[in-house]
Amino acid sequence: MLYFTRWKATAIMLTAFVVCLFAVPNFLPEKMVQSWPKWAQRHVVLGLDLQGGSHILLEVDSNAVRKEKLETVRDDARRVLRDARVGYTGLVVRGNSVEVRIREGSNFDQALEKLRELSQPLGGVLSATGQRSLDVTTEAGNLVRLTVTEPALVERIRQSVDQSIQIIERRVNELGTVEPLIQRQGTDRILVQVPGLQDPTRLKELLGKTAKLDFRMVDVSMPAEQAAQGRIPPDDEILYSASQPRTPYLVEKRILVSGGDLTDAQPGFDQRTSEPIVSFRFNTSGARKFAQVTQENVGKPFAIILDNQVISAPVIREPILGGAGQISGNFTVESANDLAILLRAGALPAPLTIIEERTVGPGLGQDSIAKGKVSSYVGAAMVIIFMLATYGLFGLFANVAVAINVAMIFGVLSLLNATLTLPGIAGIVLTVGIAVDSNVLIYERIREEVRGGRTPINAIDAGFSRALATILDSNITTFIAAAVLFYIGTGPVRGFAVTLGIGIITTVFTAFTLTRLIVAYWVRWRRPQRVPI
């Protein structure tokens, strides 16, 4: 146990040295590190709880996706039946399906065939799973039921999440923060982490808005208040203004031009009133549609609607042919800016809800770092003194091994670009405890062997070989606990699991190699007649 070939000793020291080297960038000023090659720049990332920032978990509104999907099926069915000139009644969305009753029994088979064609295989032609987007069933009385299958819905939700991630990225990047993290979680969730944010209110507003913009005509055939109390015309609906007091507008359901046709939006100021406004520009088809509508409706009001709220309802004074326009509506400079960001980034395919938020202010983060440092230093100092008092020279060996161990933990954390959280610091402090334990196990075993009557060198040798088996067993059990924590944990808890797991690996490495090597060199140098522990 105490004999090392030259190359083996070199390999051990080299490994430890190189791993420790990776920890170096963490302790140098950022400017200095920036000029290094990319692989050498790896460093420990501070978790949001230490550097401050917002962690926001969003969920796609699957009910909205379902509703939209069903409405598409209903519209498709209407188109198909109309094209085939089949008479029908009662085309409705009911639960998870669309139902339609075919009027003439003689047309039934033809209608059924046409409706069946609406059902598409899922996942494209290549991955033939045999699953289709719709289940088509029939019932007595010429009733056809088109049910949206669960896999089809899941696929639609996945697509929504993918599109939403791109849009959110565009929105968050406009905030100009460093290294935001936006990623999918599960099927219907999106995790957004933005470090170093003082106040997440604005971020949440940017995330929470669907930003669906439509231009629609205002129905002036009756006052909105009257319509709200009595019968609303079937092609109209009542929407309210975004600003207080909330005034109702009777607007047509038909969308003239939508936000999807915008190519650009910029905040600015109205030249006459110097109010903040948002100016926008349509693409070619949007410009054509907008020109046609404004030509036909001069003198009538139209509504600019964002997420089902009327922002403004100006009267068309003259045809707008250039494909550009502006929105004014009690904006502040900031809200005009935010609306421009939202319009440029595009509308979310479905509304997102915030289901979890964790925000740490920068002040608390700095306090936590300071406290983490103090407690680590104090803990380390107490352990070092205790080990020196208990084992003397061998205590010194143990302290050196533990110090290298901690440096290696930082090295591995840097190599993995791992995140260091406050519980992560606790994990490192606890690792110091485990690392010391491995030395205690070895030393106590050596003492036992000495008492058992072995010669010093013999006892040291036997002590190592017997204790190492125990160290391996006991560390594997703790490692299993850490692995489970990593698997189930999120955020800070995962940070704890990472440092604990890495700490166990480096501890086993140090116990098996470095501690042995140090003691082996000492034995060769001093040829001890008695073991000083």
Added chain:
Amino acid sequence: MRHLRIVPDDTKFDFMRFRRISFPVSALLSIIAISLYFFHGLNFGIDFKGGTLIEVQSKAGAADLAKMRASLGSLGLGEVQLQQFGAPNDVLIRIAEQPGGEAAQQQAVSKVRGALGDEVNYRRVEVVGPRVSGELLSYGVVGLMLAIVSILIYLWFRFEWQFALGAMIANVHDIVLTIGFMSVTQIDFDLTSIAALLTILGYSLNDTVVIYDRIREMLRRYRKLPMPDLLNASVNQTLSRSVITHVTVSLALLALLLFGGQAIHSFTATMMFGVVLVGTYTSVFIASPILIYLGVGTGRDSLSAPDRDK
């Protein structure tokens, strides 16, 4: 230089005799802990219960809790708890989960921000919606089970099944007592508590495995030694190591407890209880003597057969 020796060499404590006391005491404590869990309950934090937690720091000196309580109480948010958190100008505000789904939680935060205005710094805001909190709890419970089972399987491979079973009984005992501790102290039970429980599990097992390792070695070496004597010898031989290790771990934990700040206070307090108090006691007074009842070593030699009846 004379070194510090906490445990003298060659101790000969009769630990196994204590099983007649330690087993009933542990059983009683476990029952108390379980009934505490059911009748007194745990103080579930927002991670598992849902709701909002806001840590604020008043800008002008010590926070006026009464005034804050009055202004927040009038917001119609149901139960609002205020608590001084560390320094006198730090206040922790807890708001129960709001009825009305995910969006309602966010509105609660805006209301609090509106009511407290610019008089405070917002140090931390955590909002956990109803959906996430349910998932987090089931993740935590599943994780704990998973850890126990996988460790058990590992021990089963490395030792005999009796050892695995003994370790598991010791394990569950630790977890149950720690949950009892959490119930008595009403420490916030959140995700970090699950982390603490898992670490206690790992540590306590670590200790148990060290003693079991020695027991296994002794079983191979002394084929005729009666089981209680063999177990006593094993525990005594590893006693010095156990004590020294626990002193160092306690020193590290003590530093975290004293200087680690409020954010990890409940975590370290739980660890202190679990690792130092329960973990040590369990491996010596529960995990080792239970091997007698599980029939370890009975098949070694016919001469040691009388031990079985003890």
